[in-house]
Amino acid sequence: GQNIDQPTEMTATEGAIVQINCTYQTSGFNGLFWYQQHAGEAPTFLSYNVLDGLEEKGRFSSFLSRSKGYSYLLLKELQMKDSASYLCAVMDSNYQLIWGAGTKLIIKP
């Protein structure tokens, strides 16, 4: 079966760095997405990785290792507005997105 695993909840301090991990097992691989979802709102796109390595975009970076079925999202200089759920999703061989349950990130002052 297809499976995406990520921690249910994480807590971090304002100004710090946090890494949210995602492991996956899917039928084929056409890329991995990270989305941010604030409570009561729609998911919004953060990043896309299809090749191994690190993609940096401002305070957010995303890493992929296809051989390990592993990705992480790195958030630097945390701000209170970063409190949200972070969803990992993998596009399988049928171009269908398989979603993880999301990691709820709580930022404390």
Added chain:
Amino acid sequence: DTAVSQTPKYLVTQMGNDKSIKCEQNLGHDTMYWYKQDSKKFLKIMFSYNNKELIINETVPNRFSPKSPDKAHLNLHINSLELGDSAVYFCASSPTRDAPAFEQFFGPGTRLTVL
């Protein structure tokens, strides 16, 4: 300008009723989706349409019927609503289905509560 819009935002109804949720995108995208997000926050694909044609139909009760009058609209009709249908339903769109680098744009969601 709203890219992907859904109506209504909230829907409260009794078991056994029939209801519809409407979705429209003004992005000129070819592909549209319906997702269900339950209380555990899993996003599950229900349907996907590409240029008005159904391309994904996951294991969803046949009480759920999508309708795409044109490629900018994908509506969801639900018959004989059940308690387990309570969830947030998201509509989304992407430029095309076969180019994975394209992100999906989500509507604001419709929170359906079945009493």
